[in-house]
Amino acid sequence: AYLDCSQGRPQTTTLLLLTFIAACCPIEEVCASIVRSHRETSQYRVEELQALRWKLFSREEIHAYQSKSMDEMWQHCALRLTDAVQYVVEFAKRIPGFRQLCQNDQIVLLKNGSMEVVLVRMTRAFNTENSTVFFDGKFAGTELFKALACSDLIAAVFDFAHSLCALRLTEQQVALFSALVLINSDRPCLEERGRVERVKKEVELALSHTLHRDNQEGLMNKLYQKVAILKSLCSLHIEKLRWFRQLYPLTVHSLFPPLYKELFASDTDLPLLGIHH
Numbered sequence: 506a507y508l509d510c511s512q513g514r515p516q517t518t519t520l521l522l523l524t525f526i527a528a529c530c531p532i533e534e535v536c537a538s539i540v541r542s543h544r545e546t547s548q549y550r551v552e553e554l555q556a557l558r559w560k561l562f563s564r565e566e567i568h569a570y571q572s573k574s575m576d577e578m579w580q581h582c583a584l585r586l587t588d589a590v591q592y593v594v595e596f597a598k599r600i601p602g603f604r605q606l607c608q609n610d611q612i613v614l615l616k617n618g619s620m621e622v623v624l625v626r627m628t629r630a631f632n633t634e635n636s637t638v639f640f641d642g643k644f645a646g647t648e649l650f651k652a653l654a655c656s657d658l659i660a661a662v663f664d665f666a667h668s669l670c671a672l673r674l675t676e677q678q679v680a681l682f683s684a685l686v687l688i689n690s691d692r693p694c695l696e697e698r699g700r701v702e703r704v705k706k707e708v709e710l711a712l713s714h715t716l717h718r719d720n721q722e723g724l725m726n727k728l729y730q731k732v733a734i735l736k737s738l739c740s741l742h743i744e745k746l747r748w749f750r751q752l753y754p755l756t757v758h759s760l761f762p763p764l765y766k767e768l769f770a771s772d773t774d775l776p777l778l779g780i781h782h
């Protein structure tokens with residue numbers, strides 16, 4: 506009854522209650538802690554990536570990557586991806602409310618969202634002027650990844666990077682958008698969807714508060730459109746990985762990192778995600 510606003514004018518009690526809720530975890534606090542976690546758990550600081558943006562691979566170095574065997578290049582990128590995902594796991598654990606979710610839901614959110622956050626983080630390491638991305642210490646164009654034999658997927662990854670860079674997000678907006686991508690209450694197999702929904706609402710509020718402060722409310726629905734592209738990129742990744750695994754089952758089985766396999770190449774549970782209460 507207290508929360509009943511059916512008369513249109515919220516009851517006095519409701520206002521008191523809402524004020525109390527806001528006071529106990531002010532939205533600025535939530536913003537600041539997510540932005541801090543993002544900075545602390547990024548592999549590279551955006552300043553570092555900016556400083557390196559014109560350090561390109563030589564023709565010989567590009568040729569060396571292109572001459573790798575397909576399974577060698579896939580294994581190389583799988584290692585890079587697994588490194589990046591481990592930082593995202595650390596980021597997730599520091600999002601207010603994430604660790605209070607049940608173990609199953611924490612794992613479901615990471616299984617479905619870690620790749621998406623890696624792709625968002627990649628855009629910080631992308632140079633739109635020459636379409637290159639930071640990889641192994643220098644900036645590389647799509648041609649460097651030819652040995653993967655999935656040029657359509659690579660092209661889609663680069664297109665996504667261009668489209669997200671076009672929004673010219675600040676590091677704070679990247680941090681809050683990453684948290685929103687991760688805390689998605691529509692993921693399949695969530696056990697306590699309502700609790701995830703509440704954490705998501707908090708993150709949404711933090712992002713819209715920041716966009717309002719930056720006078721960029723229009724970005725919110727543009728960001729939600731990006732979520733749809735992220736979802737299709739990740740399904741394309743899983744599809745390509747299944748195709749690769751048919752060609753090189755042993756490589757995936759014995760040479761891909763265990764965490765990579767659990768996140769992207771199996772439907773079993775994920776004991777290795779290392780989330781300890």
Ligand SMILES: N#Cc1cc2c(cc1C(F)(C(F)(F)F)C(F)(F)F)CC[C@H]1N(C(=O)[C@H]3CC[C@H](C(=O)O)CC3)CC[C@@]21S(=O)(=O)c1ccc(F)cc1
Binds near residue numbers: 630
């Ligand atoms: N195995 C892999 C794989 C690995 C990666 C990506 C895509 C794939 C695929 F799967 C795909 F596309 F299917 F997803 C691909 F391409 F290989 F097929 C995109 C994110 C990249 N990435 C980054 O950009 C990091 C993110 C974190 C950031 C930070 O925290 O500061 C530093 C930069 C980590 C893994 C990495 S990568 O560097 O190996 C890479 C590989 C291909 C490519 F065209 C561009 C980059």
